[in-house]
Amino acid sequence: MKTNDVILQTVTKFVLFVIILFSIHLFFAGHYYPGGGFIGGLMTSGAIVLLLLAFDIKTVKMILPFDYIKVVAVGLLIAIGTGAGALFFNMPFLTHAYTYAYLPLLGKTSLHTAVLFDTGVFLVVIGVTMTIIQTIGESE
Amino acid sequence: MSLLHLAVLSPLLLAILIPFLHKYFKNIHTGWFLLPLPAVLFAYFLQFISTTSHGGTVMETVAWISSLGINFTLKVDGLGLLFALLITGIGALVVLYSIYYLNPDKEKLNTFYVYLLLFMGAMLGVVLSDNLIVLYTFWELTSFSSFLLIGYWNHRERSRYGAQKSMLITVFGGLSMLGGILMLYIITGTFSISETIQMSNEVVNHPLFTATLILFLLGAFTKSAQFPFHIWLPDAMEAPTPVSAYLHSATMVKAGIYLVARMTPVFAHSGTWVWLVAGVGVLTLFWGSFSAVKQTDLKAILAFSTVSQLGMIMSLLGAGAAALHYGTIEDGYYIVAVTAAVFHLINHATFKGSLFMVTGIIDHETGTRDIRKLGGLMNFMPITFTLAIIGTFSMAGIPPFNGFLSKEMFFTGMLRVAEMDFFNMDTWGILFPIIAWSASVFTFLYSMMYVFKTFTGKYQPEKLEKKPHEAPIGMLISPVILASLVIIFGIFPNVLSHNIISPAMGSILPSLLENGEGFDVHISHWHGPTAELFMTIGVIAFGLLLYKFMPKWAGIYSKLPSRMSFNRFYDRGLELLELTSKNITKSYMTGFIRTYLVYIFSFFILALASTLIFKNAFQLDLSDVAPIRFFEVVLVLIMAVSAITILFAKSRLTSIILLGAVGYTVALFFVLFRAPDLALTQLVIETVSVALFLLAFYHLPQIRRNEERIRFRATNALISIAVGAIVTMIALSAHSNKTFGSISEYYVENTYKKAGGENMVNVILVDFRGFDTMFEIAVLGIAALGIFAMIKLRLTRGRELDENK
Numbered sequence: 001m002k003t004n005d006v007i008l009q010t011v012t013k014f015v016l017f018v019i020i021l022f023s024i025h026l027f028f029a030g031h032y033y034p035g036g037g038f039i040g041g042l043m044t045s046g047a048i049v050l051l052l053l054a055f056d057i058k059t060v061k062m063i064l065p066f067d068y069i070k071v072v073a074v075g076l077l078i079a080i081g082t083g084a085g086a087l088f089f090n091m092p093f094l095t096h097a098y099t100y101a102y103l104p105l106l107g108k109t110s111l112h113t114a115v116l117f118d119t120g121v122f123l124v125v126i127g128v129t130m131t132i133i134q135t136i137g138e139s140e
Numbered sequence: 141m142s143l144l145h146l147a148v149l150s151p152l153l154l155a156i157l158i159p160f161l162h163k164y165f166k167n168i169h170t171g172w173f174l175l176p177l178p179a180v181l182f183a184y185f186l187q188f189i190s191t192t193s194h195g196g197t198v199m200e201t202v203a204w205i206s207s208l209g210i211n212f213t214l215k216v217d218g219l220g221l222l223f224a225l226l227i228t229g230i231g232a233l234v235v236l237y238s239i240y241y242l243n244p245d246k247e248k249l250n251t252f253y254v255y256l257l258l259f260m261g262a263m264l265g266v267v268l269s270d271n272l273i274v275l276y277t278f279w280e281l282t283s284f285s286s287f288l289l290i291g292y293w294n295h296r297e298r299s300r301y302g303a304q305k306s307m308l309i310t311v312f313g314g315l316s317m318l319g320g321i322l323m324l325y326i327i328t329g330t331f332s333i334s335e336t337i338q339m340s341n342e343v344v345n346h347p348l349f350t351a352t353l354i355l356f357l358l359g360a361f362t363k364s365a366q367f368p369f370h371i372w373l374p375d376a377m378e379a380p381t382p383v384s385a386y387l388h389s390a391t392m393v394k395a396g397i398y399l400v401a402r403m404t405p406v407f408a409h410s411g412t413w414v415w416l417v418a419g420v421g422v423l424t425l426f427w428g429s430f431s432a433v434k435q436t437d438l439k440a441i442l443a444f445s446t447v448s449q450l451g452m453i454m455s456l457l458g459a460g461a462a463a464l465h466y467g468t469i470e471d472g473y474y475i476v477a478v479t480a481a482v483f484h485l486i487n488h489a490t491f492k493g494s495l496f497m498v499t500g501i502i503d504h505e506t507g508t509r510d511i512r513k514l515g516g517l518m519n520f521m522p523i524t525f526t527l528a529i530i531g532t533f534s535m536a537g538i539p540p541f542n543g544f545l546s547k548e549m550f551f552t553g554m555l556r557v558a559e560m561d562f563f564n565m566d567t568w569g570i571l572f573p574i575i576a577w578s579a580s581v582f583t584f585l586y587s588m589m590y591v592f593k594t595f596t597g598k599y600q601p602e603k604l605e606k607k608p609h610e611a612p613i614g615m616l617i618s619p620v621i622l623a624s625l626v627i628i629f630g631i632f633p634n635v636l637s638h639n640i641i642s643p644a645m646g647s648i649l650p651s652l653l654e655n656g657e658g659f660d661v662h663i664s665h666w667h668g669p670t671a672e673l674f675m676t677i678g679v680i681a682f683g684l685l686l687y688k689f690m691p692k693w694a695g696i697y698s699k700l701p702s703r704m705s706f707n708r709f710y711d712r713g714l715e716l717l718e719l720t721s722k723n724i725t726k727s728y729m730t731g732f733i734r735t736y737l738v739y740i741f742s743f744f745i746l747a748l749a750s751t752l753i754f755k756n757a758f759q760l761d762l763s764d765v766a767p768i769r770f771f772e773v774v775l776v777l778i779m780a781v782s783a784i785t786i787l788f789a790k791s792r793l794t795s796i797i798l799l800g801a802v803g804y805t806v807a808l809f810f811v812l813f814r815a816p817d818l819a820l821t822q823l824v825i826e827t828v829s830v831a832l833f834l835l836a837f838y839h840l841p842q843i844r845r846n847e848e849r850i851r852f853r854a855t856n857a858l859i860s861i862a863v864g865a866i867v868t869m870i871a872l873s874a875h876s877n878k879t880f881g882s883i884s885e886y887y888v889e890n891t892y893k894k895a896g897g898e899n900m901v902n903v904i905l906v907d908f909r910g911f912d913t914m915f916e917i918a919v920l921g922i923a924a925l926g927i928f929a930m931i932k933l934r935l936t937r938g939r940e941l942d943e944n945k
Binding site for chain 2 (some may be wrong): 026029030031032033034035036037038039042043045046049052053068069072073075076079080083087088090091092093094096098110112114117118120121124125127128129131132133135136137139
């Protein structure tokens with residue numbers, strides 16, 4: 001069966017970046033405004049799912065050649081590693097630290113180890129969603 | 141994080157690097173990267189001798205879960221140091237040996253060395269941690285790494301069998317020990333071993349005492365392969381020989397002995413402890429040496445010999461514990477048993493380590509370990525032969541080797557057990573020296589079999605796979621070092637007594653010492669014509685007689701009923717277990733998700749409804765309810781209509797879209813109630829799950845109208861209505877029944893102050909309840925792996941996996 005996806009595909013090419021930018025915004029805003037690693041990761045996966053709907057698995061795999069299981073592993077390592085990092089400073093596991101810095105262009109910026117932890121969450125969420133969707137999708 | 145912590149964790153850290161080193165330095169044997177670590181650690185731990193030999197200890201703490209009393213506390217005292225030195229010292233030698241033993245072209249070296257490092261780190265953790273929970277964690281890690289190493293050649297069925305057996309038995313013991321640890325915590329309120337020892341009086345008088353003691357001993361006995369749990373050790377010999385030398389003779393199997401020694405100050409005031417430890421030990425000693433004689437595989441002989449020697453050390457610890465009965469060092473008539481235990485622990489590591497390496501050499505150079513095929517190797521392998529002589533003669537207790545000294549002290553200890561006048565020892569105590577003596581006869585016998593059947597007698601080249609020749613020099617270094625230690629300790633035993641043995645005894649029997657005092661240990665070769673000397677002479681004489689007339693009496697081994705053996709019991713038990721659990725699982729696992737949902741929801745209804753009824757929990761208080769707004773009514777209506785329409789939908793596609801509509805409406809609810817984080821999450825989740833649903837759509841069977849029966853639907857309707865009603869009731873009660881203030885105030889106050897964030901939801905997720913999030917993503921990851929594995933590794937019908945390839 002041949003379907004005509006021109007509109008969907010054209011829109012996707014544009015909207016994809018908006019969604020991904022938005023998800024990155026959500027991710028970084030997380031500590032102060034609605035958002036965070038979990039939502040950000042889900043939003044990014046949503047973008048990839050849109051890509052999957054518009055194109056097919058093979059094309060998407062060419063565009064984004066990630067092994068999503070490894071993404072899960074890296075995410076978990078980052079999250080647990082951040083937690084374990086506290087041990088080296090003689091603090092209980094998963095103690096976070098934060099400070100404020102004045103960076104050029106950005107002005108007053110808060111730096112959190114929580115962001116590192118959230119990066120782990122972000123990656124795990126993307127990895128898990130995409131692993132599940134890809135494996136189920138491929139098995140057809 | 142102190143240097144000591146780093147030392148204990150360093151093997152685990154190196155283990156992370158090994159796969160990369162293996163990948164990028166293909167030409168270098170991976171073992172070379174490993175070798176410096178145990179050697180450096182050995183040197184590092186040697187420094188502590190100056191502290192411990194004066195009775196001092198070093199303690200370092202890293203806070204872990206302080207609120208539960210679980211801290212990563214490491215303590216170096218005499219006993220811990222002795223084991224740490226054994227682990228790193230023998231570890232270095234074994235790694236060196238393995239470099240020549242394992243062929244880098246044929247074996248997967250990266251996994252092997254990762255497992256070995258894993259074990260080394262875990263074992264150091266076991267012997268140095270002062271916190272029982274940390275000790276337990278490392279304890280199980282040694283079981284796992286042992287499992288992986290036994291199953292290293294996982295294409296062999298026997299390897300997998302042995303790995304599983306050791307795992308099941310040692311983890312069973314480990315879990316019992318965990319029970320013991322928790323009971324001990326109930327009694328003392330602390331997980332710290334040092335603090336527990338100080339409270340030993342309260343422990344002894346507590347009603348849970350006997351149960352705790354038995355649970356601890358189960359852990360120790362399974363790990364140290366004591367009768368009747370010894371059956372796993374011979375099967376563990378499927379591991380590569382360096383592993384057998386390291387884990388299953390020198391270190392891991394001694395973890396049980398370590399535990400008994402460590403817990404002696406806590407438990408040993410009771411007769412139960414003395415009887416159990418000494419009794420099981422001496423029984424194991426006899427059974428092990430008796431069974432060793434009938435073996436034909438060199439490694440099997442050594443395996444049973446290890447079982448028996450472990451029993452011997454165990455029985456000495458049990459007998460020595462009686463010394464605590466008196467409470468002062470002057471009356472310490474029984475202390476000699478503890479000295480013997482510690483001394484023999486060292487000796488056993490040296491001679492058994494070298495013997496295992498000799499076995500590895502024979503296997504490597506001839507292609508077999510069967511003593512029926514071997515013989516006359518003396519001329520081909522003179523150095524190996526010498527090493528074997530030193531090792532076996534020491535094991536048999538022949539002077540001037542170190543085994544002779546500890547064997548004599550062992551006899552002394554056992555003779556003194558017979559003289560005990562407490563714990564009812566005066567009636568049955570006489571059995572101890574008798575069993576010990578006869579076990580020693582068999583020990584002598586199998587030692588002689590080991591060396592003479594292999595190296596003397598008729599050379600049978602036609603039965604060997606390879607033409608035997610002397611081993612390469614690299615394989616000989618480690619056993620030569622160990623064999624020289626056998627001789628050095630045999631001739632100058634007192635190099636150990638002050639620095640190593642005495643501080644270790646100080647840790648086992650601390651209550652006998654005043655502050656700053658130490659045990660005065662002096663080991664001498666000649667005590668005059670004592671009972672022990674005649675016992676040794678008797679052992680040699682009887683041993684030689686039995687060896688000479690072996691064919692005449694060996695028939696008794698075939699008369700032993702094989703149906704009654706513990707191995708058979710284990711195998712049958714496992715079969716039955718598998719069969720029963722399979723049948724039980726089959727009886728309720730139908731393979732239909734709708735059945736499982738019925739189970740889940742029925743349980744849900746039962747549990748919650750009964751709580752609501754019996755606890756009289758349902759309350760309705762609508763006094764402070766906000767007014768219901770127009771939008772809310774609309775949303776509820778949309779939700780209800782779409783949910784009910786699902787039931788009447790003809791195609792699955794419609795139901796999926798309707799379900800999505802329900803989800804999106806919930807998201808709108810979150811918006812109305814000002815929960816933007818939840819709303820966002822719900823929206824995206826709904827989108828992704830609808831997409832997922834559509835994907836899975838292809839795999840689902842078509843809905844067939846005629847399949848659905850009325851009765852079936854009535855049950856479902858009942859269940860679904862009940863679930864809805866109960867959830868509503870709980871929600872109403874939760875609102876009406878506020879018995880304590882909400883925790884949200886705490887977060888409102890502290891989100892900015894303590895975590896420097898302004899979005900409370902996210903701060904809770906990553907900071908306040910970061911642990912939950914961490915485990916959640918771990919669960920997510922596991923779920924993804926599970927789905928991946930189920931779909932990718934699906935076996936097509938009729939095809940079976942052949943694991944033996």
